[in-house]
Amino acid sequence: MTTAVARxxxxxxxxxxxxxxxxxxxxxxxxxxxxPGVTEREAARMQREWLRERGVRDWFHLPFAWFGDRTAxxxxxxxxxxxxxxxxxxxxxxxxxxxxxxHKGYTADIGYSGCLGLSPLHDKLLxxxxxxxxxxxxxxxxxxxxxxxxxxxxxxxxxxxxxxxxRAYPFGVIAHKVDRxxxxxxxxxxxxFGAQSLKGLASDALHGHRDGWSPLWSPYRFSDxxxxxxxxxxxxxxxxxxxxxxxxxxxxxxxxxxxEESAFWLDDDLPHVRRWAEGI
Amino acid sequence: MKIHGARERTVATGGIELCVVELGDAARxxxxxxxxxxxxxxxxxxxxxxxxDRFHVVLYDVRGMGRSTAPSPLRGGFTLEKLTDxxxxxxxxxxxxxxxxxxxxxxxxxxxxxxxxxxxxEGRIASFTSMSGPSLDHFGHWIKQRMKRPTPRKVGQLLGQxxxxxxxxxxxxxxxxxxxxxxPLGKRWPKILERVxxxxxxxxxxxxxxxxxAHGAWLYRDxxxxxxxxxxxxxxAHAPVQLITPLGxxxxxxxxxxxxxxxxxxxxxxxxPAKHWVPRTRPDQxxxxxxxxxxxxxxxxxxxxxxxxxxxxxxxxxFGGQLVLVTGAGSGIGRATAFAFxxxxxxxxxxxxxxxxxxxxxxxxxLIGAPEAWAETxxxxxxxxxxxxxxxVAAEYGVVxxxxxxxxxxxxxxxxxxxxxxxxxxxDVNLWGVIHGCRLFGKQMADRGQGGHxxxxxxxxxxxxxxxxxxxxxxxxAVLMLSECLRAxxxxxxIGVSAICPGLVNTNITATARFAGxxxxxxxxxxxxxxxxxxxxxxxxxxxxxxxxxAVVQNKAVVPVTPEARGxxxxxxxxxxxxxxxxxxxxxx
Numbered sequence: 001m002t003t004a005v006a007r008x009x010x011x012x013x014x015x016x017x018x019x020x021x022x023x024x025x026x027x028x029x030x031x032x033x034x035x036p037g038v039t040e041r042e043a044a045r046m047q048r049e050w051l052r053e054r055g056v057r058d059w060f061h062l063p064f065a066w067f068g069d070r071t072a073x074x075x076x077x078x079x080x081x082x083x084x085x086x087x088x089x090x091x092x093x094x095x096x097x098x099x100x101x102x103h104k105g106y107t108a109d110i111g112y113s114g115c116l117g118l119s120p121l122h123d124k125l126l127x128x129x130x131x132x133x134x135x136x137x138x139x140x141x142x143x144x145x146x147x148x149x150x151x152x153x154x155x156x157x158x159x160x161x162x163x164x165x166x167r168a169y170p171f172g173v174i175a176h177k178v179d180r181x182x183x184x185x186x187x188x189x190x191x192x193f194g195a196q197s198l199k200g201l202a203s204d205a206l207h208g209h210r211d212g213w214s215p216l217w218s219p220y221r222f223s224d225x226x227x228x229x230x231x232x233x234x235x236x237x238x239x240x241x242x243x244x245x246x247x248x249x250x251x252x253x254x255x256x257x258x259x260e261e262s263a264f265w266l267d268d269d270l271p272h273v274r275r276w277a278e279g280i
Numbered sequence: 281m282k283i284h285g286a287r288e289r290t291v292a293t294g295g296i297e298l299c300v301v302e303l304g305d306a307a308r309x310x311x312x313x314x315x316x317x318x319x320x321x322x323x324x325x326x327x328x329x330x331x332x333d334r335f336h337v338v339l340y341d342v343r344g345m346g347r348s349t350a351p352s353p354l355r356g357g358f359t360l361e362k363l364t365d366x367x368x369x370x371x372x373x374x375x376x377x378x379x380x381x382x383x384x385x386x387x388x389x390x391x392x393x394x395x396x397x398x399x400x401x402e403g404r405i406a407s408f409t410s411m412s413g414p415s416l417d418h419f420g421h422w423i424k425q426r427m428k429r430p431t432p433r434k435v436g437q438l439l440g441q442x443x444x445x446x447x448x449x450x451x452x453x454x455x456x457x458x459x460x461x462x463x464p465l466g467k468r469w470p471k472i473l474e475r476v477x478x479x480x481x482x483x484x485x486x487x488x489x490x491x492x493x494a495h496g497a498w499l500y501r502d503x504x505x506x507x508x509x510x511x512x513x514x515x516x517a518h519a520p521v522q523l524i525t526p527l528g529x530x531x532x533x534x535x536x537x538x539x540x541x542x543x544x545x546x547x548x549x550x551x552x553p554a555k556h557w558v559p560r561t562r563p564d565q566x567x568x569x570x571x572x573x574x575x576x577x578x579x580x581x582x583x584x585x586x587x588x589x590x591x592x593x594x595x596x597x598x599f600g601g602q603l604v605l606v607t608g609a610g611s612g613i614g615r616a617t618a619f620a621f622x623x624x625x626x627x628x629x630x631x632x633x634x635x636x637x638x639x640x641x642x643x644x645x646x647l648i649g650a651p652e653a654w655a656e657t658x659x660x661x662x663x664x665x666x667x668x669x670x671x672x673v674a675a676e677y678g679v680v681x682x683x684x685x686x687x688x689x690x691x692x693x694x695x696x697x698x699x700x701x702x703x704x705x706x707x708d709v710n711l712w713g714v715i716h717g718c719r720l721f722g723k724q725m726a727d728r729g730q731g732g733h734x735x736x737x738x739x740x741x742x743x744x745x746x747x748x749x750x751x752x753x754x755x756x757x758a759v760l761m762l763s764e765c766l767r768a769x770x771x772x773x774x775i776g777v778s779a780i781c782p783g784l785v786n787t788n789i790t791a792t793a794r795f796a797g798x799x800x801x802x803x804x805x806x807x808x809x810x811x812x813x814x815x816x817x818x819x820x821x822x823x824x825x826x827x828x829x830x831a832v833v834q835n836k837a838v839v840p841v842t843p844e845a846r847g848x849x850x851x852x853x854x855x856x857x858x859x860x861x862x863x864x865x866x867x868x869x
Contacts, residue, residue, distance in 0.1 A: 120647055121647040121648060124644070124647055158611070158788065159611075159637065159640070160640065161615060161619075161640055161641065161644045163820075240644070240648075241619060241623065241648060241822075
């Protein structure tokens with residue numbers, strides 16, 4: 001790898017890292033303002049406004065908010081149920097904020113789990129996510145197929161006593177690729193997804209289909225291939241009887257032979273990672 | 281009859297002398313137990329002795345009964361106002377400067393409702409546990425409400441309760457009840473209780489029964505008509521109330537308490553599959569619930585509310601505080617069942633041969649509502665290990681109220697591919713595991729004589745012949761038959777037995793199943809294939825767990841769960857030949 005390429009790569013990664021940091025800052029700022037009575041719609045709007053004020057004009061997908069048992073996707077059947085509702089937050093309720101802003105052409109896709117008040121159960125779920133973050137990184141470095149890793153994550157969740165709720169996502173994905181998005185003046189969204197990002201995903205899917213890989217990391221046969229270099233937004237999602245928790249962040253996969261460099265999390269200074277480091 | 285360790289004294293009030301006994305350390309929270317009709321304080325002896333090591337337990341004979349003196353004349357001497365005078369006199373004597381916890385059964389509960397809803401005892405009562413005795417005022421409003429807007433359902437409720445109250449009308453006739461009680465009825469009463477109510481024989485009822493019952497008739501005559509026609513409008517409970525409803529009560533319909541929240545804002549509901557005389561037939565369960573309730577409301581008095589996950593499950597009233605043992609609780613249906621019971625507030629013992637997953641189940645159970653949960657590691661097919669476990673459980677946690685024999689292994693393959701070792705293994709776990717569980721824990725349940733329930737996880741394969749599952753189906757058919765036989769045997773002791781036949785459920789039984797006649801690689805392939813099939817079917821074990829709780833609550837005999845299991849069950853009854861034809865087909869593995 002020439003230095004110029006390396007420099008460009010690191011410049012690019014810095015761009016992604018900045019927007020991911022911005023998104024997590026937004027999540028923490030909004031989470032701090034949540035109080036009993038706030039609806040999911042209001043929480044989603046708070047995220048949108050906070051990010052707009054800081055220059056976000058386009059989205060991979062619009063911000064979501066799920067409260068209470070909706071964090072575990074209880075009775076989710078159709079994708080429309082992902083959209084924020086008028087469910088009101090109550091004391092002791094878990095919540096998840098999920099947003100994917102595009103900033104200066106860089107995309108982030110993050111998930112932030114919290115709880116209004118103390119909940120030992122929610123703490124437990126968050127703590128148990130750590131093993132998944134470690135497992136995913138380890139197995140990606142081992143170049144296992146995405147489907148295998150998916151099944152291992154599944155098995156770990158079952159062992160922990162949880163249900164995998166990412167199964168409820170479109171195509172049951174646990175992760176999807178993200179890329180740079182060209183900045184336009186008009187940024188329409190389609191079913192909550194940014195048109196530009198959908199275009200990128202579709203073209204990835206098209207190219208990938210020819211080369212035998214998919215930009216969606218799912219339990220199906222089309223994910224039966226080793227991790228493709230690029231940035232993956234990974235979101236393992238635990239559900240346990242009406243309480244759900246997830247994190248979502250970017251995993252960088254490269255074609256380097258050195259295992260350390262072949263895959264790494266874009267940033268380790270994130271709320272959930274700090275939480276584990278503090279031993280909570 | 282003397283209650284062990286009781287200190288007796290006499291409290292004088294309004295010309296009456298009440299016989300009061302105390303047990304336990306007087307510095308502990310005071311629990312006052314009030315008896316009903318036609319009882320004396322001895323009805324509480326089993327509960328009182330059990331509570332005495334934790335609380336200061338106080339019992340007294342209501343005026344005119346047991347060793348208390350009767351008012352003269354009897355007419356007008358038993359009004360709720362006078363009974364309240366008596367109660368205040370007793371608590372003045374036993375706990376002058378600390379509020380007491382009241383527990384009432386039958387008429388004891390009726391009068392305690394008066395205590396807990398009148399102004400003059402405000403601040404004197406810390407909590408009230410009511411069983412089988414509604415407030416006459418609430419009852420009056422209940423009737424009025426149903427008379428005013430008589431829908432068919434409400435009329436049905438009125439007529440139902442009206443029929444159950446036959447004895448109330450009888451007691452309003454003059455002289456006859458007294459004659460009956462002093463004559464033949466009084467003599468036969470103990471035997472009637474034994475036969476109809478299954479009250480264990482022993483030193484209850486006491487010899488004073490004929491006089492108690494004769495005097496007690498005035499409880500009804502002095503109060504019922506007056507209160508039911510003109511119920512008080514301000515009968516709001518000023519203390520937290522725990523309502524224990526025996527579901528098989530011959531005298532009171534559970535419907536009576538439908539809107540009790542309006543009168544008792546801080547209400548905890550409990551229900552019990554038992555008849556009317558629960559202080560005699562279910563002392564362990566009552567002790568647990570009273571103890572828990574009193575402790576919770578003592579902690580609140582101290583300003584430190586006990587903080588833990590509150591049971592939120594559908595059956596929290598039924599399983600709260602009960603002891604539930606689940607085998608194979610480390611995964612799948614067993615784990616989901618343990619969680620469902622935990623959510624209903626039960627204490628859970630999670631048993632599995634894999635220590636780590638059992639521990640995990642117990643840990644998570646505690647996070648979602650189980651007040652206590654323990655993990656035990658045992659192989660259910662190991663007789664000695666099971667015996668040791670049964671001893672340990674009885675010694676450390678008590679007698680289990682609900683036993684779920686769920687542990688099982690899968691085995692597929694044709695009859696001639698199935699080796700004797702395969703047969704032995706599958707029968708050892710699937711059948712012998714259930715036999716050991718029923719034999720050891722069921723025995724403890726039966727010996728205690730306070731009811732309970734056994735759930736055995738069979739399978740839809742139990743009534744579904746197949747050329748692919750001869751050994752597994754045989755073991756499960758045996759479990760089904762065993763359950764039905766045991767159900768017949770234990771019916772007389774208030775112990776229900778249910779067999780659950782799930783069907784295709786998404787658990788890891790497929791991933792660990794043996795495939796007889798296949799080499800290691802082929803076995804792995806089939807395991808994966810069948811796991812994928814079950815995964816695509818994706819019937820969650822949580823739904824089976826719900827069916828198990830349902831089966832216990834409704835005491836169902838055989839419960840096929842998934843639609844295909846229900847279909848197969850129907851076919852096995854009406855079109856067995858079709859099933860036999862299907863059994864010849866090659867399974868898609």
